[in-house]
Amino acid sequence: MTAATLGRRSPPPSWLLGLAGLAGLVGIVELAPRAGLVDERYLPPFSAMAAALAEQAATAEFWRSLLETLRGWATGLAIAMVAGVALGLVIGGVPPLRAALNSTIEFLRPIPSVALIPLAVLLFGTDMRSTLLLVVYASFWQVLVQVLYGVRDVDPVARETARSYRFRPFTQVRTVIWPTALPYVMTGFRLGAAVALILEITGELIIGSPGLGRQIAVAQTSGAVAAMYALVIVVGLIGVTVNVAARATERRALRWHPSIRRDLAG
Amino acid sequence: MTADPTGAPARPRSATTAMLDVRGLQKIYEGRGRSVEAVRDLTFTVAAGELVCIVGPSGAGKTTLLRCIAGLLDTTAGEVVLEGERVTGPPPGMAVVFQEYGRSLFPWMTVRQNVELPLKEKKVPKDRRRRLVQDSLEAVGLADAQDAHPWQLSGGMQQRVAIARAVAYEPHLLLMDEPFAAVDAQTRADLEDLVRSLWQRLGVTVLFVTHDIDESVYLGQRVIVLSNSPTVVLEDVPIDLPAERDQLTTRSLPRFAELRSHVYELIQLAKSGHRPA
Numbered sequence: 192m193t194a195a196t197l198g199r200r201s202p203p204p205s206w207l208l209g210l211a212g213l214a215g216l217v218g219i220v221e222l223a224p225r226a227g228l229v230d231e232r233y234l235p236p237f238s239a240m241a242a243a244l245a246e247q248a249a250t251a252e253f254w255r256s257l258l259e260t261l262r263g264w265a266t267g268l269a270i271a272m273v274a275g276v277a278l279g280l281v282i283g284g285v286p287p288l289r290a291a292l293n294s295t296i297e298f299l300r301p302i303p304s305v306a307l308i309p310l311a312v313l314l315f316g317t318d319m320r321s322t323l324l325l326v327v328y329a330s331f332w333q334v335l336v337q338v339l340y341g342v343r344d345v346d347p348v349a350r351e352t353a354r355s356y357r358f359r360p361f362t363q364v365r366t367v368i369w370p371t372a373l374p375y376v377m378t379g380f381r382l383g384a385a386v387a388l389i390l391e392i393t394g395e396l397i398i399g400s401p402g403l404g405r406q407i408a409v410a411q412t413s414g415a416v417a418a419m420y421a422l423v424i425v426v427g428l429i430g431v432t433v434n435v436a437a438r439a440t441e442r443r444a445l446r447w448h449p450s451i452r453r454d455l456a457g
Numbered sequence: 458m459t460a461d462p463t464g465a466p467a468r469p470r471s472a473t474t475a476m477l478d479v480r481g482l483q484k485i486y487e488g489r490g491r492s493v494e495a496v497r498d499l500t501f502t503v504a505a506g507e508l509v510c511i512v513g514p515s516g517a518g519k520t521t522l523l524r525c526i527a528g529l530l531d532t533t534a535g536e537v538v539l540e541g542e543r544v545t546g547p548p549p550g551m552a553v554v555f556q557e558y559g560r561s562l563f564p565w566m567t568v569r570q571n572v573e574l575p576l577k578e579k580k581v582p583k584d585r586r587r588r589l590v591q592d593s594l595e596a597v598g599l600a601d602a603q604d605a606h607p608w609q610l611s612g613g614m615q616q617r618v619a620i621a622r623a624v625a626y627e628p629h630l631l632l633m634d635e636p637f638a639a640v641d642a643q644t645r646a647d648l649e650d651l652v653r654s655l656w657q658r659l660g661v662t663v664l665f666v667t668h669d670i671d672e673s674v675y676l677g678q679r680v681i682v683l684s685n686s687p688t689v690v691l692e693d694v695p696i697d698l699p700a701e702r703d704q705l706t707t708r709s710l711p712r713f714a715e716l717r718s719h720v721y722e723l724i725q726l727a728k729s730g731h732r733p734a
Contacts, residue, residue, distance in 0.1 A: 348560035351529055355553040356575035356626065366574060370565040447565045447606055 235417045244421035253406070257425065260402035263319055264384075264391040264429075267326025271383055275331050276376060279338025280364060283372075289339070300336065304329035304390050308397060319401060322394025329390045330383035337379030341372025374448055377441040384433045392426055476630055476662040477503040477526065481535035484521050495521045497687035499535070505629075508656050508663040510673035512720065513683030513691075514728045519666045522688070523634045526664070527553050539630060552623035556635040558616040562607040568594070569603040572622045579626070593625035594618075596658075597651060613644035617651070624655060631656075633665045637672070646704050649676055653702060670724060674698075674716045675707060682723040684732050691727055694720060 221237040223229050247253040282289050304325045311321040345368055353363045395404025403422055410419035445451050484496040495518040503509050513519050524530040526537050528547040537544040539551065552575075555561040562571050569590055576586045594600050597617040599610075607615050616636060623631055633652070637645045649672060656663050667673050673680045680694045696716055698707060707713055 346560045348555055348557045349563065351524075352553070352555065352561045354529060355527055355547045355551070356578060357547050357549065358575075358578050362578055366563065366566075370563065373565075447608070449564075449608075452564075452606070452608060 232416065235420065239417040240420045240424065243415070243417035244424065247418060247421055247425075256401065256403045256406045259319070260391055260395065260404070260426075261429070263322055263326065263394075263400070263402060264387050267323050267391065268330055268380075268384055268387045270323075270327050271330035271334050271387065272380060274327075275334025275379060275383070276338055279335050280342060280368065280372070282335075283339045283342025284364070284368065296332075296335070296339075300332040304386075305393060305397075308394075311394075312398060317399045321398045322391060322400040322402070325390045325394045326387045330387040333383040333386055334376070334379035337375040337382070338372055341375030342368055344375070345371045374441075374445055374450070377437070377445065381434065381437045381441070384437055385430065388426070388430055388433065474505055475502040475538075476505040476507070476540060477664065478538040479522075479526065479535070480538070482522070482525060482532055482537065483534040484518070484525055484530065485533045494687040496525070498689050499683075501681055501690055501693065503630075503662060503664060505662055506660050508653075508665065508676060508678050510665045510667060510677035510680045511683060512667055512670060512673045512680060512724065513688065514685050514724055515668055516686055517683045517727065518686050518688040519668070519683065520634055522683075523553075523632055523664070523666050527551065527632055529553075550629035552626045552628035552631055554616075554619050554623050554631070554633045554636045556638050558612070558619045558636075558639070559607070561619055562615060562622075564606060564608050567604050567606055568599065568610075568618050571607065571618060572625050575622060575626050589625040589627070590621075593621040596624060596655060597621045611644075613640045613648065616640060616648060620648075620651065620655070624659065624661075629662060631661050631663045633663065635667055636665075638668070645672075650704065652676060657700075670717060670720050671708070674713060674720060675702060675704075680716075680720055682720060682727065684727045685730060689732060691723055691731075691733060694723075 217237050220234070220240075224231040224234050224236045282292055307325060307328060308321075311324045315321040315324070349367055349371070350363075353367045358366065391402065392404040392407075394400055395402035396408050399405055399408070403426055407419055407422045407426075410416075410422060442451055479499055479501050482496055482499040483494070486493045486495060499522060511519060511522065521530065525532050526539075526544065528537075528544045528551075539548050542548065563574075566574065572590045572593060573586060576589060581589065590603075591600065594603060597620055599614060599617050599621065602610060602614065602618075607618055610618065620636075637648050640648065652663065652665070653676060655661070665673070665676055667676075674696055677696050680696060682691045682694060683689070684691045694716065698710065698712060698716070
């Protein structure tokens with residue numbers, strides 16, 4: 192400890208380094224077009240993007256689109272979470288059912304959600320429900336598969352303890368299976384949240400359901416390149432915020448878990 | 458020692474009322490294309506209020522036997538009768554202390570919640586539940602650790618929590634499956650004395666499975682020695698040591714040494730495949 196502090200200065204905190212990296216990216220995006228390294232028509236300098244973002248933020252259209260995107264994303268994710276967790280607990284808790292459905296799940300899961308776009312359009316047109324279908328389909332599998340792993344992870348000794356104290360099936364689910372599966376549910380939530388955002392934007396871009404994705408497409412076709420980038424940045428920020436929030440929730444809910452706790456007894 | 462903290466009802470202790478009756482127990486594990494006979498024919502009884510130890514060479518089916526008694530495993534033949542009722546699933550008047558305390562306690566709950574949960578499930582009223590939790594944690598010397606999580610405690614303390622949970626449940630039969638196999642020697646001696654004192658205070662019947670010969674002689678009123686697998690009872694050894702035992706004097710008694718040697722010889726016989734005629 193003392194040797195280290197004397198020998199060399201302690202490295203700067205990781206958040207500072209992360210910020211420096213981000214500043215570097217902004218610097219490059221600002222300087223490269225100005226120096227003529229890239230065509231300004233396709234990559235305007237960062238300051239132009241920021242200006243376009245400020246301009247966007249002054250319009251009601253932008254805020255309405257942002258709200259549409261967030262609503263579609265949250266609704267889809269919520270449906271996927273509820274369905275994934277409920278079905279995961281049931282399928283995972285009944286071994287014959289699990290064995291019967293295993294191959295079906297393995298077949299349906301890898302189907303890329305975007306492959307369902309034609310079907311979604313046939314069913315719902317350019318309505319927000321089309322995009323919702325994609326979002327739910329994509330994030331549902333992420334959640335379901337994680338919950339299935341989680342249910343399988345229940346310690347046999349914990350299970351026998353619960354049985355020997357004659358816990359009712361519901362109590363076993365609530366006090367043993369659910370807490371064991373919770374870390375997996377959290378992972379499923381984080382993965383599902385990321386995938387849901389991707390599909391929400393994809394749906395809006397391609398199907399044209401209302402939201403930021405459609406605004407990006409509109410900006411692109413009308414040649415508002417800086418505005419297009421500004422919207423892309425906003426979408427990126429949503430992604431970062433969601434991930435940070437999910438991790439914070441995870442840390443709070445899983446204080447007891449070996450990956451987060453600090454054992455006093457070695 | 459004040460009033461009996463768990464209020465275990467006094468039961469008549471006569472030879473005719475067996476707490477536990479194991480008759481002709483056989484367990485064959487059926488695997489794919491092959492079956493393994495772990496336990497062949499076990500018959501013994503445990504009277505109410507007794508402390509009986511079961512020892513056997515490793516792989517003697519001790520854990521299989523205990524799981525059959527606990528109703529966690531179906532028997533192939535024979536039966537287990539607890540308080541006159543045939544065991545088909547985990548019976549109400551029983552608690553099990555497992556060897557793997559770290560996995561038997563729930564890490565997402567505090568010590569108090571761990572002890573209290575089975576009582577909630579048993580629908581014990583809140584006031585009484587509180588008192589049972591408090592008394593049992595006091596009895597194992599962990600009244601101050603109620604709000605800690607199990608993983609914040611040492612191994613020996615974790616096993617004390619598991620014992621407190623079992624004691625608070627007010628079982629008539631307490632099953633212990635090599636509970637001290639994973640703790641260090643000093644902690645082990647303390648926990649052995651804890652089991653003796655809880656047994657004497659509460660009048661609970663204890664069936665204690667171990668592979669440790671010294672431990673079985675020190676703890677038990679009887680030691681049932683098992684053969685190697687497929688298991689039968691090799692000998693039922695009465696332990697005629699004084700009821701008041703302590704680590705130093707009891708273990709240095711000549712009679713302790715004799716009993717220990719006798720059980721040791723039986724285990725050696727069991728290992729070499731000897732079976733009763």
